[in-house]
Amino acid sequence: MHAHGPDLWPLIGVGVLVAGFMVRLNPLAVVVAAAFSSGLAAGLAPLQVLAALGKAFNDNRYVSLIWLVTPVVGVLERAGLRDRAREAVARFRGPGGGAMTVGQLLLSYFMVRQVTAALGLTALGGQAQMVRPLIAPMAEAAGDAMADPRLTPDQRDLVRAHAAATDNVAVFFGEDIFIAFGSVLLIRGVLAGGGHEVSPLAISVWALPTAALALLIHGARLLALDRRLRRGGR
C-alpha cells in the first residue's frame, strides 16, 4: 500500500478497457478482462472477482429488459411499419410550407421529448420503442426527399445516428426538471448527507438554464445537419 493516498492500481482496469476497445477486440471479452484486472489489482482473489461479476451481472438484468420490445417492433416492422412511417413524413410540412427537413423533424421530436420528460413522462420515448420503429425511418424519409436522388449510405448512417442522439440529449436535459426523477432525489440525498437540506423543487428549477441551453445548442446543430445534407456532405 502507498502512504501518500489511495491505491491507484485498480485503475489498470480502465486502461485495459480503453486499450481493448481501441484495438477492437471483442468488447464482451474486454469487459471481463477489465473486471478481472481491476479486481485482482485491488487484492481480490480470482473466485471473489468471478462472484462479484456474477452478482453484478445478475443485479443488472433490468438493463437487458429493453429487448422485450423486439417481438412487438419485429411484428410491426414485418407488417410494414417503417414503410408507413416513411409515407407519413411525406405529408408533414415544414415552416416554409415545403416538405419537412431532417433537422426540422428531429427538432420537433426533441421539443416534444424534452417537455414530456420534464413532466415525468420519460417512458414516452426511447431508442427501442420510438427511435428504431418510428423516428429513424421518418428522418431517413425526410432525408431522401432532400437528397438527390437518395441519401448515400454514409448520409443514411449519419441521419440514423442523429435520430438516436436527439432522443438521448432531449431526455437527459429534460428529465431533471421533474421533481420526482431519480437524479433529483439522489442530489437531495447526497446534499442532505452533507448537512444541507434542500427541497426537490429548488434543485429542479436549476435544471432549467441547462435545459434551455441544450435546446439551443442541439437545435442549432440539427439545422446545421440540414445544410450539410443539402451540400451533399456526409
Next chain:
Amino acid sequence: MIPLDAVYALAGLLFMGVALAVGLDPGERRGMVRAGFYFLLAVSFLLGGQLGDAANGALVLGLVGLAASGALEGGKGEGDVRPDFQPAPAWKLFVPALTLPVVAMVASLVLPQVRIGGAPLLSPVAKSLPAMAGLALGVLAALALAMGLLRRPLTDPVQSARGLLQAVGWAALLPQLLAALGAVFALSGVGTAVSHLVATALPSPDRLSVVLVYCLGMALFTIVMGNAFAAFPVMTAGIGLPLIVGRFHGDPAVMGAIGMLSGFCGTLVTPMAANFNLVPAALLQLRDRYGVIRAQAPTAALLLAGNTALMYFLVFPKP
C-alpha cells in the same frame, strides 16, 4: 404482489423461444452454438435469482466465451422482404406502435399506487420495478393488439425477435455487462482512485478552479464509470461540498443540479453508457459502433462548457 422476477421470467421465456427457433432451424449456420448463447441468457433470466454469485459468474464466462468465439456472427437477419410485399394499413401499425410507450408510461405511474387487500401490488423492494413492469405491460398490450389487428402467424413474435436479436448479435449483452463492470470497478476502489487524481489536479483553490474541477471531474468520472449517479456522490463529497459550498458559500441546490447535468455531458460520449450509446447504434445497424457518440460529442462539449459557465455565474452569492 408482482415481483421483479416475473418481469425477468417474461424475458427469459422470450430468450428461450429465440434459442429454440435458432436451434431447430436447419438453415442456421452453427445453429446449436448460437442457440446455446440464447439458452444461457434464458437461464440467467429465469433462474439467475436462485443461482449463487459464483454460478452467475460462470454463466457470464460462458456467455462471453460463446460471443467471443465469433459464433454469433452471420445469423439469419430480419428475414427477406418479398417483392410483392404490401404494408398493412397505417392505423393498424401506428396504433399498436404508440400503445407500447403510452401503456408503459401510464402503468409505470399507476402501478405503484395499486393496492390489493391492503398490500401493494408491486413488491416495494425493487426501485426500478414500476418502469420495468410498465415496459412489460406495454409490450404485452401492444403485442396483443398487433396480433389481433394484423392476423399474423402465432410464431411471428418470436421469429421476428430472433431476427432483430441476431442482427444486434453479441452487442445485445454489452450494456448489462458494462453495468456489471461499473459495480466491480466500484468494489475495487476505482472511484476512490479517480477522485484522488481529480483532487490532486486542483491547483490553488479559487472560485473558478473549484468550479472547473468539479464540473469537468463530474464529466470525466462519468466517462470512466458510465454513470453520472456513480460520479455524483464521490465528486460532491470530495470537492463540491467542502470547497464550493464550504469555503466559497455556494448554493448547494445550484451546485447539485448543474453538477449532475455536467455528468450527463460525460454520459453522452462514453461507450460505458452502452444502453444510450451502443444499443441504438446496434438497433439502427450503423456500420460505426460509435456513430451515435460521434453525433452527440459536439453537443456534449458545448453543453459542458455552458454548464461550467452557468455554475460559475449562478452558484456563488452576489457580493
